[in-house]
Amino acid sequence: MKVEMFNFDLPEELIAQVPLENRTSSRLMVLDKQTGEIKHEIFKNITEYLREGDCLVLNDTKVLPARLLGSKPDTGAKIEVLLLKQIEGDKWETLIKPAKRVKIGTEITFGNGKLKAVCVGEEEHGGRLLEFSYEGIFYEVLDALGKMPLPPYIKEQLEDQDRYQTVFAKERGSAAAPTAGLHFTEDLLDEIKDKGVKIAFITLHVGLGTFRPVSVENIDDHEMHSEFYRVTEETASMLNEVKQQGGRIISVGTTSTRTLETIAAANDGKFAAGNGWTDIFIFPGYTFKAINGMITNFHLPMSTLIMLVSALAGREHVLNAYKEAVSERYRFFSFGDAMLIL
Known part of the structure; x- marks a missing residue:
């Protein structure tokens, strides 16, 4: 068919x-x-x-408000992270834009350092494994910093x-x-x-x-x-x-x-x-x-x-x-x- x-x-x-x-x-x-x-x-x-x-x-x-906007602390380059799946503990499978800027060992910070991540793996489909560090409860930090991952065909911001x-x-x-x-x-x-x-x-x-x-x-x-x-x-x-x-x-x-x-x-x-x-x-x-x-x-x-x-x-x-x-x-x-x- x-x-x-x-x-x-x-x-x-x-x-x-x-x-x-x-x-x-x-x-x-x-x-x-x-x-x-x-x-x-x-x-x-x-x-x-x-x-x-x-x-x-x-x-x-x-x-999950799984869309995170961060930057590389060494260069200030803007990085967008989309959480896909929790692997274990604070390790997550993610999609990153632009992915070419994030290699194993790359650090990313979000919300003036309230949330930090380091790339610990690269996936075949272009995804990245990130390990996060933070104080408190991860989902509370995510609620404060994350945005809804709206489908690609929705161009408007959700109020x-x-x-x-x-x-x-x-x-x-x-x-x-x-x-x-x-x-x-x-x-x-x-x-x-x-x-x-x-x-x-x-x-x-x-x-x-x-x-x-x-x-x-x-x-x-x-x-x-x-x-x-x-x-x-x-x-x-x-x-x-x-x-x-x-x-x-x-x-x-x-x-x-x-x-x-x-x-x-x-x-x-x-x-x-x-x-x-x-x-x-x-x-x-x-x-x-x-x-x-x-x-x-x-x-x-x-x-x-x-x-x-x-x-x-x-x-x-x-x-x-x-x-x-x-x-x-x-x-x-x-x-x-x-x-x-x-």
């Missing part, structure tokens, strides 16, 4: 640069995965499409950093937000619970691989990035109970979907507690074992995310829905509008 089969024309002005003032006021396209029928809604009305006995699965990962966090964000570790969850407020979640819909939480720490373009011609040749996930006993039990009683499992976002499908694939369609790394790549032809529906944003052309959505609702249905979204001037990507697939 060719990657080009998931391309579509997207005017640049439809890429949302800032979040809406009210999280629940974004638009919601409702797509019937069987027929391809489309309805246009407002996100706050999503409760009308949920039923008692359903379960909504949310990713409670929290985005309120909390708007790139879900209201239920809890487990620190993501390089990007699980953006389908940005549409929810505490009040809307309470309204959903009052309807008899269960709310379950999983954790998947989103990596920057989410934004990397697919660089091969054939889907089968694409190597998926790996991300850490965790599912608790409480969540696994809830999901198994919902499934046994005939309720629908509706994942919020591609991250929740990939986590649930990874767990179900390893347990004959059932759910079990556990943690690990997933590199599952879902594209048309995949048989879903965990979910019945999904809430998601509108994704980049030829991305692994639009391929996943196409696996659930069918490529033709999805591309037709995207064509209509463009025609109706929906807002795309992280701060954009949402789609409910049932």
Whole structure:
């Protein structure tokens, strides 16, 4: 299957640069995965499409303010560091701009010396291993000095950093937000619970691989990035109970979907507690074992995310829905509008 089969024309002005003032006021396209029928809604009305006995699965990962602006103390050269993954202790895998200025042994300081780092390794893909030193608690220092690592297609500055966090964000570790969850407020979640819909939480720490373009011609040749996930006993039990009683499992976002499908694939369609790394790549032809529906944003052309959505609702249905979204001037990507697939 060719990657080009998931391309579509997207005017640049439809890429949302800032979040809406009210999280629940974004638009919601409702797509019937069987027929391809489309309805246009407002996100706050999503409760009308949920039923008692359903379960909504949310990713409670929290985005690190992982973008650090520092300098080399010997030359004053400006260095931008993006934290990718904690290796052990104070050692982190990072991306650096400009990478050519940072070799093994190079020192970098941030915030007038409140945080310091030394390069202790070079990675094949151009990344650097940094070991940090500081006083106090690392995450508190990071909160004070770091900035949100917004996706490359967002050019505007984010005034309120909390708007790139879900209201239920809890487990620190993501390089990007699980953006389908940005549409929810505490009040809307309470309204959903009052309807008899269960709310379950999983954790998947989103990596920057989410934004990397697919660089091969054939889907089968694409190597998926790996991300850490965790599912608790409480969540696994809830999901198994919902499934046994005939309720629908509706994942919020591609991250929740990939986590649930990874767990179900390893347990004959059932759910079990556990943690690990997933590199599952879902594209048309995949048989879903965990979910019945999904809430998601509108994704980049030829991305692994639009391929996943196409696996659930069918490529033709999805591309037709995207064509209509463009025609109706929906807002795309992280701060954009949402789609409910049932």
